[in-house]
Amino acid sequence: GNSVTQMEGPVTLSEEAFLTINCTYTATGYPSLFWYVQYPGEGLQLLLKATKADDKGSNKGFEATYRKETTSFHLEKGSVQVSDSAVYFCALAYSSASKIIFGSGTRLSIRP
Amino acid sequence: DARVTQTPRDKVTEMGQEVTMRCQPILGHNTVFWYRQTMMQGLELLAYFRNRAPLDDSGMPKDRFSAEMPDATLATLKIQPSEPRDSAVYFCASGLSGRLWTYEQYFGPGTRLTVT
Secondary structure, eight states: OOEEEEOOSOEEEETTOOEEEOEEEEOSSOOEEEEEEEOTTSOEEEEEEEOSTTOEEEETTEEEEOBTTTTBOOEEESSOOGGGOEEEEEEEEOTTSOOEEEOOOEEEEEEO | OOOOEEEOSEEEEOTTOOEEEEEEOOTTOOEEEEEEEETTTEEEEEEEEETTEEEEOTTSOTTTEEEEEEETTEEEEEESSOOGGGOEEEEEEEEOOGGGOOSOOEEOOOEEEEEO
């Protein structure tokens, strides 16, 4: 079946460090891929998306590239800030269905 | 700024009591999702609706949980009777499906349920 696997947290970094959160997926066909972010006390919100192979999604300094050959969608940011502390979810979905399949989430903590 | 709203934000109840959570999806959205989030299980999809019809409720314990959409502006999730293991944050999300699919689900702020 379709699934998403992401690196376990928590991930703790110092401010201005480089961030990578790994995500791989198992799916048939050509899903769209997403990163959602959940700030403390809030619901999830879409951070970025990529709808086909080799697409790069980007937002707020975060980037992720849809790699079909490695079935990956790793999240990166060149210089993290304390305000990036949150839980990050990798996810996939198909245009023919409404529901999104989420990974287990990775908690990120940034030290000042 | 359109948002999904959920009520109540916090609910503390005793075991055995009925709990009803309400969600108002974003106007014009035709899909509604109910999720449960706990530290142990993470984010679980309980049920979802398209055009008010239930599409999938396989993630929901059928004996005590029920989800409905009385109209396009209201979705409800009911637990009867509640148990301590139901303690979690329950999220509602809405979106558009079909040819208007925008890929995004919009989440509400959640209802934090504590069953003692």
